[in-house]
Amino acid sequence: MNSAATGLFELPEKYTDLQNEARELAVSMRDIAARADESSSTDPDVRARLAASGLTRLAVPARWGGRFEAVDSLAMTVVREQLAAESGHLDSMFAMQGIGSYGLAVAGSDRVRDTWLPRVASLDAIAALGLTEPQVGSDLKALSTTAVVEGDEIIVNGHKSFITNGGDAAIYSVLAREGDGYSLILIPADTPGVRTERPHQIIAPHVLSDVILDDVRVPLDHRIGEPGKGFSLVLATLATFRVSVAGAAVGMAQAALRLALDHANGREQFGGPLARLGSVPEHLASCWTDIEAARSLTYRAAAAAARDPLAGLHLSSMAKVTATETCGRVVDRAVQIMGRFGITRGTDIERLYREARPTRIYEGSTEVIFDSLAKQLIKRGL
Ligand SMILES: Cc1cc2nc3c(=O)[nH]c(=O)nc-3n(C[C@H](O)[C@H](O)[C@H](O)COP(=O)(O)OP(=O)(O)OC[C@H]3O[C@@H](n4cnc5c(N)ncnc54)[C@H](O)[C@@H]3O)c2cc1C
Numbered sequence: 001m002n003s004a005a006t007g008l009f010e011l012p013e014k015y016t017d018l019q020n021e022a023r024e025l026a027v028s029m030r031d032i033a034a035r036a037d038e039s040s041s042t043d044p045d046v047r048a049r050l051a052a053s054g055l056t057r058l059a060v061p062a063r064w065g066g067r068f069e070a071v072d073s074l075a076m077t078v079v080r081e082q083l084a085a086e087s088g089h090l091d092s093m094f095a096m097q098g099i100g101s102y103g104l105a106v107a108g109s110d111r112v113r114d115t116w117l118p119r120v121a122s123l124d125a126i127a128a129l130g131l132t133e134p135q136v137g138s139d140l141k142a143l144s145t146t147a148v149v150e151g152d153e154i155i156v157n158g159h160k161s162f163i164t165n166g167g168d169a170a171i172y173s174v175l176a177r178e179g180d181g182y183s184l185i186l187i188p189a190d191t192p193g194v195r196t197e198r199p200h201q202i203i204a205p206h207v208l209s210d211v212i213l214d215d216v217r218v219p220l221d222h223r224i225g226e227p228g229k230g231f232s233l234v235l236a237t238l239a240t241f242r243v244s245v246a247g248a249a250v251g252m253a254q255a256a257l258r259l260a261l262d263h264a265n266g267r268e269q270f271g272g273p274l275a276r277l278g279s280v281p282e283h284l285a286s287c288w289t290d291i292e293a294a295r296s297l298t299y300r301a302a303a304a305a306a307r308d309p310l311a312g313l314h315l316s317s318m319a320k321v322t323a324t325e326t327c328g329r330v331v332d333r334a335v336q337i338m339g340r341f342g343i344t345r346g347t348d349i350e351r352l353y354r355e356a357r358p359t360r361i362y363e364g365s366t367e368v369i370f371d372s373l374a375k376q377l378i379k380r381g382l
Helices: 013-028 030-037 044-053 055-059 073-086 088-099 102-107 110-121 230-266 280-307 313-342 348-360 366-380
Strands: 127-130 146-150 153-164 171-178 181-188 194-197 208-219
Touching: 013 044, 013 055, 013 073, 030 044, 030 088, 030 348, 044 055, 044 088, 055 073, 055 088, 055 110, 073 088, 073 230, 073 280, 088 127, 088 153, 088 230, 102 110, 102 171, 102 181, 102 230, 127 153, 153 171, 153 181, 171 208, 171 230, 181 208, 181 230, 230 280, 230 313, 230 348, 280 313, 313 348, 313 366
Parallel strands: 127 171, 146 171
Antiparallel strands: 146 153, 153 208, 171 181, 194 208
């Protein structure tokens, strides 16, 4: 199909090509995905294959080896939809290259960007974003990590927690209090004073660690953007990538429905296929409907974010809530349809059941997003 023939509500060829490329990569990981998804550290084979695919070049702008002029939210979203359907580990590794480096790409000093971003694009360097602390999650303004300038250096002290890629990352973009504001600081992992620990194991294993920063000194040009303006870079990151979580959730939901459908068609009970029994067909149809509705909003929001991330943030937030809540419901129904086979450890549906859950908590929990949407709606109207 050429792009002139693309319908109003269909993806242009540029994105369907990317979808196909991502699906091929994700399917090619099937021999190692189950092992990687049980791992709390970066799987070297998944990393090598993802690097060879060149897909991480979507996560940085063209100036540093990226595929497109600017990071494209719709491209990230359609790729995550395909990757997450097969492996949470693969999806997270892909997405974090963008999430962990976006502030740097937008506002970093040329010297630091030229050093790191080509390596992030090629997956030679793993990126991470450090916001959360042991006592601070949604209410980020309460964070206690500090940044203090001394001569031509900036000294960072604090404790970041639940940091994706922690322990394996080459760079951390860390949000710290500086004076009356908050600054984003780029900290190479091998800087003296950086230490990582892995005290947390979550229900769907994930490369996560705490990052302890003890008198960490970096050159002043490692502060990303203006002093005290780090929150706007975090907001810009969310505005670009939040909708891609929706893409991942749609991919997981569709994978769960496919498993439930195959099971319901293949299993006989009470003299006929499960797919024709009681409320099972209705559940299958309502899951299908919910997924299509979530996907439509997700693509629309991602296309808006690709044009202007901040202007479309309300849509990205709605898509994230809709798709992750839909995914939770669909995966739960799929498990129910599959009965005991749905709760058997080591199966694909059990993996999806566990991996769907955290998406409703990170990058803005459902309630936090509704809270900010409500404030915006009441203040500005429709
Ligand atoms: C798999 C995973 C990966 C993560 N990766 C990273 C990472 O790479 N970098 C990073 O910095 N952090 C990361 N996090 C942490 C994540 O950002 C936090 O979990 C998230 O911000 C929520 O914070 P919290 O868990 O402390 O929950 P809390 O802030 O304690 O909130 C708990 C619950 O309270 C309710 N709530 C809170 N505030 C409000 C409000 N204003 N209005 C209404 N209800 C509210 C919501 O129901 C919310 O779910 C990750 C978390 C997970 C699970």
